[in-house]
Amino acid sequence: MPVSTSDRPSRRAVIVAGARTPFVKAFGDFLALDSIALGGHAARALLERTQLARTEIDAVVWGGVILPTMAPNLAREIALDLKLPETVEGMTCTRACASGLQAITLAAAAIERGEADVIVAGGSDSTSNAQIALPQKLVHALAPVAFGKATPADMLGVLAQLMPLNEVLPKMPRIAERTTGEVMGESAERMAARNSIAREDQDALAARSHHRAAAAIASGRFDREVAAVETGKDRRVYADGLVRADTSVEKLAKLKPVFARNGTLTAGNSSPLTDGAAAVLIMEESKARALGYTPLAAIRSWAYVGVDPADQLLIGPALSIPLALERAGLALGDVGLVDIHEAFAAQVLSVTKMLASAAFARDRLGRAEAVGEVDEARLNVHGGSIALGHPFGATGARMVTTMAHELHERDQQFAVLGICAAGGLGASAVLERV
Amino acid sequence: MADFLLELSKNPQARKLVQTLGLPLPMPEPLQRPRGPRGDRPLADRAVTLRTAESTLTPHVADALARAGASVTAVGTAAALDGLGDVGEAFGRRPIRTDLEALGGSKARVLVFDASDFAAIDDLDRLWEFFNPLLGGLARCGRIVVVGRPADQAPTAAAAAARNALDGFVRSLAKEVGKRGAGANLLIVEDGAEDRVAGPLRFLASERAAYVSGQPLRVSARAKAAPAAPETRPLDGKTAVVTGAARGIGRATARALADEGAHVICLDRPEDASAVAQLARELRGSPLAVDLLAPDAIDAITAAARERGGIDVIVHNAGITRDKTLLRMKREAWDLCLDVNLTAVAAITAALSDAKLLRANARVVCLSSIGGIAGNMGQTNYAAAKAGIIGLVRSLAPQLAKRGVTINAVAPGFIETRMTAAMPAGVREVARRLNNLGQGGLPVDVAEAVAFLALPSSDGVTGQVLRVCGGALVGA
Numbered sequence: 001m002p003v004s005t006s007d008r009p010s011r012r013a014v015i016v017a018g019a020r021t022p023f024v025k026a027f028g029d030f031l032a033l034d035s036i037a038l039g040g041h042a043a044r045a046l047l048e049r050t051q052l053a054r055t056e057i058d059a060v061v062w063g064g065v066i067l068p069t070m071a072p073n074l075a076r077e078i079a080l081d082l083k084l085p086e087t088v089e090g091m092t093c094t095r096a097c098a099s100g101l102q103a104i105t106l107a108a109a110a111i112e113r114g115e116a117d118v119i120v121a122g123g124s125d126s127t128s129n130a131q132i133a134l135p136q137k138l139v140h141a142l143a144p145v146a147f148g149k150a151t152p153a154d155m156l157g158v159l160a161q162l163m164p165l166n167e168v169l170p171k172m173p174r175i176a177e178r179t180t181g182e183v184m185g186e187s188a189e190r191m192a193a194r195n196s197i198a199r200e201d202q203d204a205l206a207a208r209s210h211h212r213a214a215a216a217i218a219s220g221r222f223d224r225e226v227a228a229v230e231t232g233k234d235r236r237v238y239a240d241g242l243v244r245a246d247t248s249v250e251k252l253a254k255l256k257p258v259f260a261r262n263g264t265l266t267a268g269n270s271s272p273l274t275d276g277a278a279a280v281l282i283m284e285e286s287k288a289r290a291l292g293y294t295p296l297a298a299i300r301s302w303a304y305v306g307v308d309p310a311d312q313l314l315i316g317p318a319l320s321i322p323l324a325l326e327r328a329g330l331a332l333g334d335v336g337l338v339d340i341h342e343a344f345a346a347q348v349l350s351v352t353k354m355l356a357s358a359a360f361a362r363d364r365l366g367r368a369e370a371v372g373e374v375d376e377a378r379l380n381v382h383g384g385s386i387a388l389g390h391p392f393g394a395t396g397a398r399m400v401t402t403m404a405h406e407l408h409e410r411d412q413q414f415a416v417l418g419i420c421a422a423g424g425l426g427a428s429a430v431l432e433r434v
Numbered sequence: 435m436a437d438f439l440l441e442l443s444k445n446p447q448a449r450k451l452v453q454t455l456g457l458p459l460p461m462p463e464p465l466q467r468p469r470g471p472r473g474d475r476p477l478a479d480r481a482v483t484l485r486t487a488e489s490t491l492t493p494h495v496a497d498a499l500a501r502a503g504a505s506v507t508a509v510g511t512a513a514a515l516d517g518l519g520d521v522g523e524a525f526g527r528r529p530i531r532t533d534l535e536a537l538g539g540s541k542a543r544v545l546v547f548d549a550s551d552f553a554a555i556d557d558l559d560r561l562w563e564f565f566n567p568l569l570g571g572l573a574r575c576g577r578i579v580v581v582g583r584p585a586d587q588a589p590t591a592a593a594a595a596a597r598n599a600l601d602g603f604v605r606s607l608a609k610e611v612g613k614r615g616a617g618a619n620l621l622i623v624e625d626g627a628e629d630r631v632a633g634p635l636r637f638l639a640s641e642r643a644a645y646v647s648g649q650p651l652r653v654s655a656r657a658k659a660a661p662a663a664p665e666t667r668p669l670d671g672k673t674a675v676v677t678g679a680a681r682g683i684g685r686a687t688a689r690a691l692a693d694e695g696a697h698v699i700c701l702d703r704p705e706d707a708s709a710v711a712q713l714a715r716e717l718r719g720s721p722l723a724v725d726l727l728a729p730d731a732i733d734a735i736t737a738a739a740r741e742r743g744g745i746d747v748i749v750h751n752a753g754i755t756r757d758k759t760l761l762r763m764k765r766e767a768w769d770l771c772l773d774v775n776l777t778a779v780a781a782i783t784a785a786l787s788d789a790k791l792l793r794a795n796a797r798v799v800c801l802s803s804i805g806g807i808a809g810n811m812g813q814t815n816y817a818a819a820k821a822g823i824i825g826l827v828r829s830l831a832p833q834l835a836k837r838g839v840t841i842n843a844v845a846p847g848f849i850e851t852r853m854t855a856a857m858p859a860g861v862r863e864v865a866r867r868l869n870n871l872g873q874g875g876l877p878v879d880v881a882e883a884v885a886f887l888a889l890p891s892s893d894g895v896t897g898q899v900l901r902v903c904g905g906a907l908v909g910a
Binding site (some may be wrong): 195312350354357363364 | 474475478503520521522523524525526527528
């Protein structure tokens with residue numbers, strides 16, 4: 001992997017602000033809002049709060065996982081829905097759960113290359129509006145009827161092809177790996193067993209996530225980041241809907257494992273299906289200052305890695321975090337904040353365990369010493385996806401926004417992010433306070 | 435001719451019926467063979483029970499298994515288990531440490547017994563203590579690997595006895611488990627070759643060694659170590675030559691090498707030019723139509739090798755038989771058999787070596803035969819040539835070792851090819867059963883063994899004869 005610190009670009013991309021919708025349970029309050037509508041809410045809130053002149057915007061870059069087939073370029077649809085100037089171009093990227101972070105690093109790269117000065121980047125997902133695909137067999141059988149004039153013989157032919165009927169019924173969508181057929185929870189369950197991650201430790205992490213998120217909400221810490229969404233006449237959603245302030249390790253311990261009979265993963269220590277969106281305003285630094293903004297943070301480095309999905313699907317951040325740190329010229333000890341996406345408590349603990357492992361450093365990173373211990377005090381300081389929820393494409397943008405603010409709150413210089421993603425991907429970025 | 439009994443035994447009802455009726459018919463277990471080329475973790479999630487030794491070798495064995503993706507359960511003394519250290523942790527594959535009692539008769543796909551700490555005759559008891567309770571739980575087509583040290587380098591007579599005992603033990607164990615399609619083999623690891631055990635272990639513990647059973651294989655540090663290569667497509671960017679590639683074992687070998695990423699020069703006689711051209715096209719290699727007995731054969735091969743900037747693998751597979759009792763054998767039959775099977779192999783290898791066309795860490799694999807080891811009625815010419823190959827390999831191995839070049843022989847037993855299909859039906863039927871697995875091998879089984887010896891990770895194996903014979907009842 002190339003690591004270069006000598007040729008830092010002369011243009012620097014900075015994070016000016018971030019805004020997101022509340023994150024709510026799938027098939028709940030946001031049922032009527034698809035990814036585009038949710039993205040529109042987040043982006044609109046961002047523009048309103050920053051009072052940015054719309055003519056300054058060069059582009060929208062958006063991340064999404066469950067893309068609407070009829071309009072997969074969410075970014076452009078959001079720009080059009082918000083009536084942004086027609087010149088504001090849009091592109092949509094998808095990198096599973098790292099899609100939101102991908103949109104932000106794409107925006108930063110474009111700005112640093114001089115392609116743009118001001119970009120709205122972010123991501124959104126609506127699990128509630130996942131389209132249920134028709135089996136290819138049905139689609140192919142119906143082709144003569146759908147295109148051209150079908151004769152009665154064609155119609156009979158279509159009927160004949162539809163047997164047996166169970167092959168043409170729509171399948172229940174599931175979050176399964178295409179190559180292994182394994183549901184993500186099953187992969188995480190195996191990771192828990194293989195890395196000896198105890199149920200108690202998972203539940204403790206989950207409880208901490210809820211308590212910290214609840215405290216952040218109660219203190220008003222998230223008010224700068226979360227914007228209410230109007231879902232109907234006199235109906236507004238103000239706050240994240242999944243956080244449970246009253247949960248406890250004892251309560252979580254009562255839940256049954258869901259992915260394996262004698263497993264350790266439960267609904268309580270896994271992230272829930274969630275609807276939501278998050279947006280981040282990224283600018284070239286001098287442009288930001290010229291427009292009168294005070295940048296929050298710069299993106300000092302980023303790294304994306306791949307691991308074998310059949311092995312340890314969600315271990316990627318254990319590789320991407322050291323790589324991003326190396327590219328930033330930093331050690332884990334230099335970083336005051338560590339934010340790891342909580343797909344499953346077992347996955348976060350597997351990652352932190354490997355970061356602390358000398359064997360992992362030696363055998364997987366070719367280093368003499370372990371990357372380092374991540375102490376609880378600086379890890380996911382306001383909770384994570386287990387408590388807040390995880391609208392796939394939005395999570396990266398949520399993490400960037402929270403960490404950019406937190407660098408100032410805690411007077412820290414650097415934060416590192418780690419996100420695991422389907423397909424065996426790991427994504428990381430290092431944020432630097434400006 | 436298809437193997438009727440093997441086909442019959444694939445049918446569960448028929449199999450049950452034969453067994454219930456107690457018919458005197460052997461029901462060979464259909465072998466599990468690999469699907470597709472090598473991957474990073476050939477033993478992914480397979481239950482492997484490992485007997486650890488108090489030696490420097492055990493961590494290497496455990497590490498190789500962990501990297502191959504195995505779920506290892508380790509048994510042994512507290513000191514031996516401590517010796518594992520943090521092996522496997524980086525891959526989420528730390529061996530589960532337990533003892534034989536706690537293990538009970540648990541099931542396993544692979545049993546690995548590290549006997550590298552055997553120093554006294556009493557140590558042999560550990561074999562009974564490990565295998566007696568665990569053998570019943572070995573999966574069908576399971577694999578057993580015993581790892582030991584060479585008897586000829588033992589410090590004491592007692593140690594030499596214990597070390598050599600492993601040979602007889604493994605050969606007998608192979609016969610016992612063969613009925614279930616399982617195989618047992620012995621890896622003899624010399625001092626200083628501990629870090630070369632991974633490649634051979636991966637091979638013997640996987641279904642790529644399906645038809646290799648009852649064999650000892652020695653691992654040494656004689657040849658210069660090869661640079662590390664990926665486990666997936668390990669032959670990427672390398673050039674291989676396979677002689678006699680038009681059909682049978684040669685064809686399967688060319689395919690296996692191409693599957694692992696090699697550019698294969700498919701060589702066969704001009705009469706088979708179209709078959710070879712077709713194969714070369716399919717494998718994205720290149721054809722070379724040459725008669726090995728033609729005066730310009732060596733020039734043609736060296737020219738082809740030079741064009742590719744030298745070669746990394748050569749498989750001397752081309753061979754012929756001209757069977758007759760010596761009393762009735764014509765001079766031509768004697769000459770032809772020796773010329774093709776031995777003289778050409780020696781000449782081509784020497785020419786490539788002299789012209790510096792064998793790249794550093796190249797692999798030379800020569801096809802020998804069980805006939806060359808055990809002898810065969812009517813094959814004085816063939817057996818002489820094939821035994822000559824073994825002499826050639828043993829003599830050249832130290833000479834080539836400095837540049838990291840290895841040379842080995844593969845000795846197939848009864849393999850279902852055009853050659854064996856031409857045998858009289860009765861003889862063929864008997865010949866098929868005369869091994870531990872009760873069935874003939876397939877060309878792909880030999881190809882797998884050749885491909886294994888052609889890998890960069892086989893740098894610990896040189897000057898060896900690897901039999902692919904299902905543990906044939908004849909031969910030493």
